[in-house]
Amino acid sequence: MPELPEVETIVNDLRPMVEGRSIASVSLIWPRMVLQPSAEEFCRRLPGQTIRKITRLGKYLFFRLTSGEILVLHLRMTGVLMFRRTNSASTAPTPYVTAVFTLDDGSELVFCDKRKFGTASLIENVVEIAYKLGPDALDPGITPASLGRKLSKRKAPIKAVLCDQKFVAGIGNMYADEALFSSRIHPLRPANSLSEEETGRLHRAIREVLKMGIANAGATFSDYRRPGGEKGSQQEYFKAAHRGGQTCYVCSTPIERISVRNRGTYFCPRCQGSPTCSGS
DNA sequence: CCCGGAACCTGAAGGC
């Protein structure tokens, strides 16, 4: 599923091809994906606008337009954003298309989404999205101390807190598991039970796993693709996520899979200690 | 405010 590193990869790939281009037309195959304004208004306002800049906040994609408005896309779980060039030789039909943005040079930005959870909006100000999010997970303003202060106010399992976008934006299921493995913290530990040392390790681990994910262009377990169709390679380097039953690279104990808040959660029962006290 | 669970969807995988 697209999390911060996957969305960052999409932004990086799209930038040179899309920034400076204008939107010629919009075709909405699944109108219900548009949250605001109405689907009609959405299709009416976009054509003619130039995409000045593409940015990211958490898992949200922002296309900043000349009118000052911002096209917001969210891929949720199975959304894919494909870029097709003007004379794309690939005649293979793209499945699950929910929207097509045709650009002024004939190239296309194609939103595909198997489960139709992905969304699009047109907003006036990023604050309309940002107010419901915590700081971006790679925001340098997040320090071990500020992380510790925020964790101390939450007693939910640390795994659930890391995935809470109001706490920190951009971390999802896979990278939460990776950050907890890397910092040797059990996913069920109450967030407010972490020691200062553990908080420090977690702070470092979050940045590490996300940056590594970006360096490897994201993780493709099933649906995620880069705009050119390529898979990411980060899945090859995961140490916990999606490794249930396989042996831990550190201690050879089988990686376990449990459910935390209805999320599949992978961890090493030996390296990551117990849910109630810090590991050794 | 905090927490947990349901709903939104549908393809893939597993059981019988």
Add this chain to the structure above:
DNA sequence: TGCCTTCAGGTTCCGG
């Protein structure tokens, strides 16, 4: 083979 159930897991909404 084929039907049925379950799983996947980001976000929002709702109830306690």
